[in-house]
Amino acid sequence: MNTTSLATLLAVLAVVVGVSVVMRPRGSSTLDFYLAGQKVGIVTNAWAICGDYLSAASFLGVAAAVYVSGLDGAWYAVGFAAGFVPVLLFVAAPLRRYGEFSIPDFLGRRLGSERVRLVAVAVVQLVILSYLIPQSVGGGITWQLLVGEGFFGLSPYATGVLLSTAVVAAIVAFGGMRGTTWNQAVQFLLLLVALVWLAAVVIGEGFRYGDAVDALSAEPLANPSRDADGWVLQEEVNRIDGAQPATFGEPGARYGRLGQFALVVTLAMGTAGLPHVMNRYFTSPTGKAARTTTVWVLALAGMFYALAVMLGTAARALIPDAVADHPWLEDLTVEGVLTVPEHALPVLGRIFGGEAGLGVVAAGALVALMSTIAGLLLASAATWGHDVYERHINPRATQRQAVTAGRATTLVAACAAAVLALALRPEAFAPAMPSLVATMVTWAFAIAGCAFTPVFALAIWWRGTTASGATAGMITGAVLAVVMFTTGNSLAPSALKELLVTPTFVAAPIAAAVTVLVSRRTEPPPDVDAAWVRMHGTAADRQAERLARLTVAGRRTERRGGRRAQR
Template sequence: MNHAYAVTAVTAVVLATVLIGALGLRISRTTSDFYVASRTVRPGLNAAAISGEYLSAASFLGIAGLALLQGPDVLWYPVGYTAGYLVLLVLVAAPLRRSGAYTLSDFAEARLESPQVRRLASLFVVGIGWLYLLPQLQGAGLTLEILTGAPGWAGGVIVAVVVTGIVAAGGMRSITFVQAFQYWLKLTALLVPALFLVAAWTADDAPRVTFDAPAVFREHAVVKVADTVRIDIEAPLALTATGRIDGTAYEEAAVTLTPGPHHVEGGTELAFPPGTPVPAHTNPGAGPPDWSQPPAEGRGSQRLYATYGLILATFLGTMGLPHVAVRFYTSPHGRAARRTTLVVLGLIGAFYLLPPVYGALGRIYAPELALTGAADAAVLVLPDRMIGGLTGDLLGALLAGGAFAAFLSTASGLAMSVAGVLTQDVLPSRGVRHFRLATLLATAVPLSLGIATSKVPVADAVALAFAVSASSFCPLLVLGIWWRRLTPPGAMAGLVLGGGSALTAVMATRADLPPDGWPRTLLAWPAVWSVPLGFLAMVLVSLATPRHIPGGTPALLARLHLPEEFAGGPGPVPGHPRPGAGR
């Protein structure tokens, strides 16, 4: 790959982002413009902006990487990400807009009239936002490292600096234009190369492998394993090794691995002859790709359980993502919020048709990425592998620009939502000046964590954030909107038990604490048990504390469910600047 083209493309995307953000700054004249774009964003523009910030590094790089690694199992990711907006449309979109809530913390306080619930909700907003920001910054580092050989932290620093500047300078008005532009850029960046790659594949004599067939090295390949992995061999495998396998050191030695599991230490180089099947890279607690089979003893049932955990997390977690919730406050009214969600379903559905194509082609043309720990790079390396020359360089540059647009757009929305909560609930003032300081904090913390911690596949990392969101804010929003008997003690119990247990499980998994087998699977995919736990805790504790039902519940529920012309429209919520106030 010609690095000059890729660097030029990334630079162009960054400059375009800054220029469009500056346009938003010029027309952002009031506090209401800064925080909520004066509630005037129409469905088409808002849907493109929501799609732009929602289609993150997990969508652009991660789904293709996981498809390369695991085959059709991971197609539940795009299905879940898209279906999450259907649940949001049916249950939450219009009532949340009518509530007048700028953040999920605002909704919690307005619905339950409790500062304590608000503070607890704020902790979860910040935690989920940082958990979601981390893979965006790490993905940017991976992209820049592949394109230029720069240190892994450099891409994250660039994204953090650009996002902090745009959000701090122009607020919601700026990032609305930026994210809408970046959606169409990302769609173009995936679609155009995909057409060329599929054409090259059909003209090639490459095997028409399917996802359930093993990937094969078509040429002699030397693979350097980044981290210690366990590989499963189905038939005797002859290769040349430099490093340590099963505790034995080799130096350019011919080795024949027997069927069964083998441990390959990080830094080991493996040379595979042409036609060799790519060894299965087994993650702890994961089983073979048989998620569709009935539950059974052993690892197959663990795989099925993990699939259900993924489905629940993605279906129910979307509504609680802080950068998604804040977007609905920019709609003029509840009907516009519903129309916005319908358009979003179409936009993200069209986008998600493309990443699996890259994953399928990656299994043919870049199978070694399954062992190197760089499966997320499949999208970026395919043009050079399959086409090459100037055309391959230009297509690779387009994909690089699209990848950076993914990092920038999602990070902008997350920084905006986290900074809004920090401004209202942590810093001493709620003015624009302190919002800008909060923006710096919102990006600096995950950037520091990303530099200090090891990388995890971006789609997996985002799924963890979805699990925490589904276990905490999904029960709060659904019961808060549709159940009049919800009480502050019940809401707090559900947030702590549901969201807290999911967050603890996520952190334990990231720290590699649980042992292999069912303990790791249960903690790695907590939504199956943590979402029901959150709902159950809220309902039972609320029923036990009926005297704590807020006095304003009937009036607020009427406002949530009646059209604005009957309910009077949403007013400013506690802690949020009154629309139209001067900066």
């Protein structure tokens, strides 16, 4: 067991738990538990969104994808970072101005339908579970490398899965959105410090990104592959020109032309449909604050992904030469190449910082996945607690009962994710994909981008969207996404497989078309004009609309009072 690394990790966990205790909600209202009273500042919320969004797929997965596939792996960074551009332009401000608790709450109220709300709840849970599983897998992989030992008769991987998931579930259930927001802000800063430290150390040792890419591209790209006799190093074929071997600095190592485009579209469109990210915009005090927050997020995420791409390249260039001086690398590599790509950054940390360096990077990885798990569990709690329990199971629930129901659902969702993560064996998947964690997260982005983003955009920007149209669009998008990437993962490498496993390019337009066609045959909700003013009107427009509602309500009260007097 690496005592120094484990001590570093425990110190980070102590900070995280301390933040939860200090910043826990003071009341028991659902507004406090789910939305932190809608009083989260711009910079704090930007840090928290980054902590929510920059998951194990970002910290471990992007560097791993670059490590394995070079330029093709960098498309993950492009897609993840680009996702906030449509959020900034089309979603953030209108969503906050409308002001609800969750995506299902927004769609249900905007379209005046409980059926839409319940279908949205089902899709939210599917997205959350798809996103939770790779985070738990990342926890197992990191613990396996950091500690190397299991507790209570469990393997190191299983121990990491269970511990990381259990700790975060307890923190979320205790701290609510207020505690989770500050935790995610602190966790993002810790994550960024780990990444910046590692980049500074690598550059200080003489690493130069451009020179490394040129050197790596001078010979064919090869990665470990497992056969009956164990691990062997196998050259990659260029997917664009099959007659040539793949190289690190040229496209085609993992995806063809269409596959690269489909991957970026899937990741960019999926961001606007991620429940745990979109829920954060409801915590902003105003629509303007939500938009400004997104600008901050774009800048911070861009810096983060640039560092991740650089460090994935550094790992590929530096680890082979380090094997001779670090015998422990022999158990993790085949001819100098890592068998588990997600080990790239932790291994770099240990090479240049010893056990403490490994602890810093591993703590950063665990902080990243814990922060994202926290956001996912809180989004799950909001949909079950507010959209299902309060509105359908127990409409007369007190605020305390509703919060208790939300806390209980965080534990259920965490258990489901941990069980499914334990069923996976990461080493069996690693040779087949650029990064197990990043690839699995792509499936969550696909479901969100196909089922939610088209309906979301239409509900915000098209007056004619109806409840029936939104229901049909969400179901169509979710079913197509699941069927396509499930079918694609069973196929041999080909252009068809690349398109199927990143289905948003095809499925999202179909879902949008279904929404429009069905909406044109059904009636929009009667209060669409009022909803439009709330989302897109000026402050004066919204004030006038509120005064009009109050005037109408007052007249109704007067008429009721008059009728009672006559009786």
